[in-house]
Amino acid sequence: MSMEKDNILGNVRKAIFDYDKEGLIELVKKYIEINIDPLDVFKEMTVSIRGVGDLFNSGELFLPELIAASDTMQGAVPLLEEAMRKKGLTRKTEGVVVIGTVFGDVHSIGKNMVATLLISEGFKVKDIGINVSADSFMDAIEKENADILAMSALLTTTMNEQEKVISMLKRKNLRGKIKVMVGGAPITDAFAKEIGADGYAPSATEAVKLAKQLLGK
Amino acid sequence: MAAKGLIRNFKPLEILTEEQVEVAHRDALDILETTGVRFESKRGLKIMEKGGCKVDYDQMTTKIPPGLVTECINSCPKSFRMRALDPDNDIIMGGNSTYICIFPGNHTVDLNTWETRPATIEENHNACKVADCLENVHACTSYTPYCDIEGVPPIMMLPTSTWSRMKYFSKINRVGSIENSHIWEIKMAQAIGVDVWGAMEGAPPLSFPESSVECAIECAKAGFPVQSCSGGILGASHPATLAGGLITGMAEVLGPLVLVQLIRKGNPVFFDSFDLAQNMRTGGPIFGHPLNSLFNLMWSQVWRARGIPTQDGGQGASSSKRIDYQCGYEKGMGALLAALSGAHMIVTPGGLTGELSYHPVLSIIDNDMMGWVGRILEGVSFNHETLALDLIETVGPAGFYLDKAHTRKWWKVEQHFFPQVADLQTYNDWLGSGKKSTLELAKERMEELLANYKCKLPEGKQQELDDILEEARKYYKDKGRL
Numbered sequence: 001m002s003m004e005k006d007n008i009l010g011n012v013r014k015a016i017f018d019y020d021k022e023g024l025i026e027l028v029k030k031y032i033e034i035n036i037d038p039l040d041v042f043k044e045m046t047v048s049i050r051g052v053g054d055l056f057n058s059g060e061l062f063l064p065e066l067i068a069a070s071d072t073m074q075g076a077v078p079l080l081e082e083a084m085r086k087k088g089l090t091r092k093t094e095g096v097v098v099i100g101t102v103f104g105d106v107h108s109i110g111k112n113m114v115a116t117l118l119i120s121e122g123f124k125v126k127d128i129g130i131n132v133s134a135d136s137f138m139d140a141i142e143k144e145n146a147d148i149l150a151m152s153a154l155l156t157t158t159m160n161e162q163e164k165v166i167s168m169l170k171r172k173n174l175r176g177k178i179k180v181m182v183g184g185a186p187i188t189d190a191f192a193k194e195i196g197a198d199g200y201a202p203s204a205t206e207a208v209k210l211a212k213q214l215l216g217k
Numbered sequence: 218m219a220a221k222g223l224i225r226n227f228k229p230l231e232i233l234t235e236e237q238v239e240v241a242h243r244d245a246l247d248i249l250e251t252t253g254v255r256f257e258s259k260r261g262l263k264i265m266e267k268g269g270c271k272v273d274y275d276q277m278t279t280k281i282p283p284g285l286v287t288e289c290i291n292s293c294p295k296s297f298r299m300r301a302l303d304p305d306n307d308i309i310m311g312g313n314s315t316y317i318c319i320f321p322g323n324h325t326v327d328l329n330t331w332e333t334r335p336a337t338i339e340e341n342h343n344a345c346k347v348a349d350c351l352e353n354v355h356a357c358t359s360y361t362p363y364c365d366i367e368g369v370p371p372i373m374m375l376p377t378s379t380w381s382r383m384k385y386f387s388k389i390n391r392v393g394s395i396e397n398s399h400i401w402e403i404k405m406a407q408a409i410g411v412d413v414w415g416a417m418e419g420a421p422p423l424s425f426p427e428s429s430v431e432c433a434i435e436c437a438k439a440g441f442p443v444q445s446c447s448g449g450i451l452g453a454s455h456p457a458t459l460a461g462g463l464i465t466g467m468a469e470v471l472g473p474l475v476l477v478q479l480i481r482k483g484n485p486v487f488f489d490s491f492d493l494a495q496n497m498r499t500g501g502p503i504f505g506h507p508l509n510s511l512f513n514l515m516w517s518q519v520w521r522a523r524g525i526p527t528q529d530g531g532q533g534a535s536s537s538k539r540i541d542y543q544c545g546y547e548k549g550m551g552a553l554l555a556a557l558s559g560a561h562m563i564v565t566p567g568g569l570t571g572e573l574s575y576h577p578v579l580s581i582i583d584n585d586m587m588g589w590v591g592r593i594l595e596g597v598s599f600n601h602e603t604l605a606l607d608l609i610e611t612v613g614p615a616g617f618y619l620d621k622a623h624t625r626k627w628w629k630v631e632q633h634f635f636p637q638v639a640d641l642q643t644y645n646d647w648l649g650s651g652k653k654s655t656l657e658l659a660k661e662r663m664e665e666l667l668a669n670y671k672c673k674l675p676e677g678k679q680q681e682l683d684d685i686l687e688e689a690r691k692y693y694k695d696k697g698r699l
Contacts, residue, residue, distance in 0.1 A: 062497035064452065106420045109453055109500040156323060156365050156374065185501070185573070186323060186365065203499070 008036060009044040016048040019068035021075040028076040038083040042091055045073050045080075046122055053120035057205060063113065070116035094122040095147040095215045098140045100132035102161035107154035110184060113204035114150060121208050123148075134161070134168045141169075146178055148211055153184040162187075163195035179214040183207060219298065219307040220355050220388070222314040223591035229521070229559030232514045238522050241460070241515075245467035246283040253280035254423045254472035258430035261476055268479035281475055289478035290471075295524040297442060297485035299412040302387040302673055308355055310442070310487055310526040310561050315594065316355040317587050318391075319348050320533030320568025322575025323364045328656065331539045333574045336363040338381070344567070345385035346670045347577035347663055353587035354566055354580065357382050358530070359393030359402075359416060362567060362575045372698045376401040376689040380682050383409060387673040391416055391444065394432030396698065401689040403439055408681045409674065414442040414487075417473040421449035422465055425473065437477045442485035444528065445473035450502050451512075452495040459508065462492050463515050474525075487526040487561065490516040504534040504571045505547025510554040517558035527562070529555035534568035540579050540656055544569060549586055556590045563587075581659040581666075585636035592634035603627065638662050 008031060015024035031041055052069040055061040084091060097118055101111050108130050115127045126144045128136060141149060149169070153159040162182050169175040182197045192200035198214055201207035233241070253271070255278045256262050265279040266272040272279045296311025308316050324333035325340055336344070344362035348354045359375055361382070369377045375398035382390050383405050392402035392413045399415060406413040415436025419425045433443045447466030449455025455462040470488045477484050492512045493502035503509075513529040520527045532551030537543035548565060555563045565587060567580035597603075608623050618624050638658040640647060647653075653661075674682075693699045 059498070063495075063500055064497060106424075106426075109450075113500050156371050158371075160371050 012044045013048045019072050021072045024076045028079050032083045038080045042080050050120040093124040096124045097148040098126045098146040099150040100128040101130040101152045103133045105158035106130045111152040114207045117204045117208045134165045137165050148179045150181050156186045166196050218305045219309050222316040223594045225313045225594040226596040230557040231518045238519050244464040248468035249281040253278040256430050258427045261430035264479050289475045292478050292482050293486045299389045306388045316562045318356040318358050318564040319361050319566045320564050321360040324574050326574040335365040335367045337367050341381050342385050344577040349386045350666045351584040353584045356389040358391045372693050380686045394428045399432040404685050409678045416444050418446045421454040437480040437484045443477045444489050445470040446489040448491035450495045489528040489530045491530040504536045514558045517560045527560050529560040530564045533565040538570045553590050578659045581662050588634050
């Protein structure tokens with residue numbers, strides 16, 4: 001059984017390192033059918049994606065590989081979450097992060113990098129995309145019961161949206177329940193403090209450190 | 218009269234074959250017909266539909282028949298004039314002229330620590346004044362010199378930037394498009410009787426935000442030229458390959474061209490390329506990368522074949538954080554290749570650290586650099602007199618040319634470019650004059666220019682501009698944006 005399990009987990013790892021999204025989905029479907037513990041599969045995916053993140057950080061892999069690996073894993077996440085729900089299982093995570101690019105801004109690369117590295121470090125990440133309104137951020141935070149809100153803005157013309165979202169958190173009495181981190185090309189530490197965010201990170205790697213620090217990890 | 222710009226007297230550098238140019242054009246038309254472009258403006262989409270394009274209002278896309286694209290290309294002028302406050306600063310886009318725009322920077326930069334910070338409004342005015350004095354600067358894009366001005370809320374940035382430029386920069390200006398900012402910018406241009414050009418900047422791939430479409434519509438209605446911009450990042454918002462990026466960018470700019478021609482047939486249009494390589498480690502664009510220049514070489518060539526003037530917008534900044542050797546080679550080589558490509562406008566002086574910073578001292582050094590490029594473009598005067606065969610025979614071996622009338626006449630013609638701040642002294646003179654660097658000489662030049670600056674805008678007009686800026690402030694306040 002152990003050898004079989006090793007093979008199964010090896011296949012999961014291979015699919016992620018091959019960026020084979022369809023292959024991974026098929027594997028996961030098969031493993032759910034034969035009653036493999038979804039938590040084991042999830043853990044292997046997280047370890048694999050962390051391996052990709054390490055190779056990215058050491059300069060052996062680049063952004064296209066990092067994003068492709070994350071995309072591969074994300075394809076299988078809904079299936080595993082459904083399987084866990086049916087079995088009454090809960091995945092232990094480092095925390096739940098809602099992430100998005102603010103309203104009026106369609107830039108996604110930095111946000112995607114941060115999301116991928118957070119996933120690789122064991123966070124549950126709900127990426128709600130680009131051009132996200134303050135209302136949509138609120139909905140996602142409440143639905144996901146998020147620990148952290150991460151907002152990205154690439155333009156000087158959209159950076160003030162971050163302040164708008166924080167103001168709405170206060171109005172909805174959510175500010176005390178969630179940590180807020182901000183990032184993007186025009187954002188600075190001083191700006192983050194000025195708008196009342198809990199932290200600013202200048203890079204994706206720093207964003208992961210900040211997220212852990214904000215949750216006392 | 219009009220500003221002379223840099224004049225190219227030889228064939229531009231071409232890197233594609235004629236057949237490749239035609240393949241690229243055909244594929245761009247195919248993208249427009251089958252994939253289409255997205256205009257996030259119902260008003261824009263209605264114009265396209267009325268003009269014979271297929272429109273999907275849910276997806277906000279429009280598919281354009283090839284015949285219409287060809288008809289619209291043919292109705293664009295190959296050359297057009299833009300009026301400045303001083304007619305000597307008018308520019309005539311097209312042909313073999315190249316004009317120079319200053320490059321935008323978010324912040325100003327400290328020339329000792331190289332750290333950036335938002336500029337003050339006074340620094341913004343001063344940077345405009347310096348640019349106004351530079352003979353190789355002919356225009357300003359929007360967001361220039363600075364995008365982030367201390368005390369100016371982001372929503373007021375473009376109206377404030379244009380207000381500052383209209384006051385202290387008497388040459389040609391571009392208007393931008395953030396939440397209807399073009400309304401105030403067009404109004405300012407009309408108040409002082411100058412032309413501006415409107416930017417229809419995309420959110421690649423193949424997509425244009427509402428404000429950008431509105432800016433193009435209003436500029437075309439006012440009879441101002443419209444610049445359609447391709448600004449993809451290769452491997453992120455455009456295909457990673459240069460050829461794939463080219464045809465995506467071509468389709469991208471042709472969508473707005475059709476829109477503008479449907480609004481006002483014959484309205485001037487020109488195409489900007491701002492395609493940049495992607496840094497696959499940081500996720501940001503790479504300024505100063507050879508791919509950017511290769512892209513622009515193709516861009517100038519494919520549009521020259523259709524008679525549409527072009528701008529190379531992406532060669533202005535270096536990835537360097539300092540005014541140093543990297544900054545020099547990235548900007549210099551980029552600007553030279555852009556000029557050799559036949560681009561009609563190049564956006565270069567003043568920009569540093571990607572788009573993060575600008576400094577008027579750098580604009581002064583870049584002004585020299587563009588003069589250098591301009592001399593290259595002039596090429597070689599090759600005739601009986603310049604060949605000087607008779608003189609060579611007269612002087613003979615071991616002779617001397619310095620005392621000859623031919624030298625007195627021709628050295629100035631041939632060697633007329635003389636940099637204002639580059640150090641060309643002898644070593645001993647350099648020692649004796651305090652061993653100054655080019656940077657120090659440029660700082661001194663900046664002080665000199667500012668001390669002698671004279672505003673060309675009549676006083677009454679200044680008040681009109683102030684009033685329009687106040688109107689803009691009230692408009693955004695009423696909309697709850699201030």
